[in-house]
Amino acid sequence: MLQQFDPRNADLIVNVGGRLVHRDKAGVSPFDSLVQGGDGVWEGLRLYDGKIFRLTEHLDRLADSAKAIAIAGVPSREEIVAEIRKTLEANGMRDGVHIRLTLSRGTKITSGMDPRLNQSGPTLIVLAEWKAPVYDKGGLTLQTSSVRRFPPDCLDPKIHSNNLLQSILAKIETNAAGADAALLLDRDGFLAECNGTHVFLVRRGEVLTSHTDACPEGITRQTVLDLCRSNGIPARPARLSLPEAYRADEMFCTGTMGELAAVTRLDGRTIGDGTVGAMTQRLTELFTAEVAASGEPILD
Numbered sequence: 001m002l003q004q005f006d007p008r009n010a011d012l013i014v015n016v017g018g019r020l021v022h023r024d025k026a027g028v029s030p031f032d033s034l035v036q037g038g039d040g041v042w043e044g045l046r047l048y049d050g051k052i053f054r055l056t057e058h059l060d061r062l063a064d065s066a067k068a069i070a071i072a073g074v075p076s077r078e079e080i081v082a083e084i085r086k087t088l089e090a091n092g093m094r095d096g097v098h099i100r101l102t103l104s105r106g107t108k109i110t111s112g113m114d115p116r117l118n119q120s121g122p123t124l125i126v127l128a129e130w131k132a133p134v135y136d137k138g139g140l141t142l143q144t145s146s147v148r149r150f151p152p153d154c155l156d157p158k159i160h161s162n163n164l165l166q167s168i169l170a171k172i173e174t175n176a177a178g179a180d181a182a183l184l185l186d187r188d189g190f191l192a193e194c195n196g197t198h199v200f201l202v203r204r205g206e207v208l209t210s211h212t213d214a215c216p217e218g219i220t221r222q223t224v225l226d227l228c229r230s231n232g233i234p235a236r237p238a239r240l241s242l243p244e245a246y247r248a249d250e251m252f253c254t255g256t257m258g259e260l261a262a263v264t265r266l267d268g269r270t271i272g273d274g275t276v277g278a279m280t281q282r283l284t285e286l287f288t289a290e291v292a293a294s295g296e297p298i299l300d
């Protein structure tokens, strides 16, 4: 699951604060809040055939996260859409693209964490890359991490922030163990999510996923729950334990970067019969149809 360099991205044009620059020249100031403290919020979006899937929901989540950390002067929705469009046009992009949208609190007058040191900003960064869905669809291997996801009274995961160290520590552990991704538990030992995706179980025809107490309000996660509802598939959020995962008939994870991907091994155990299950396949097909039917046009 280690992503490889795609030569089509060698000459990317990146949008930093409205300026279009070659990727080799793009950068932020050492005084930028992202450098000083991971102090910013972000979204990962996908462009399919000139349309961004769930664009409104992604922009809502960006605005909600920015508000939660009191970033002032957030660009309007129209301004953000115009910057995304400008970046896609500069790169001649229409399909098979992942967009990382970052909103930094901006540049500080001197180093330090105090947001009052920010006297300019925020800064919007649009990084659009050629990137096919990144996860192996043949079945991922997960390992439970010793790193726990924060509860809301420590750092609420509903803030989709640039401070990813918790996930990175989990990933370091997982890499050493040779697994594809880390499964993180919450402070009570229930399944929270993976290091960068949400997690689902299937048991006797019912689709289950963790509550969003210790994971972000995932857009792919919500799409899967909505697809279940509209297609008569029983589905609900639940507190899920590790033994419930071990005994599940199927397990899969979800995220914008990789859509739906089956999990066939967890902590050295085989999940279900060790192949991509029928429900995972069905939901993958429903998701593909939903993407084709409901993207929001961004290019003329």
Ligand SMILES: Cc1ncc(COP(=O)(O)O)c(C=O)c1O
Pocket (backbone or CB within 6 Å): 043, 044, 167, 193, 194, 195, 196, 197, 198, 215, 216, 217, 218, 219, 220, 221, 254, 255, 256, 257
């Ligand atoms: C920690 C984490 N979990 C899960 C996800 C997947 O969420 P979504 O489906 O909204 O892409 C993301 C995506 O940014 C994430 O950062």
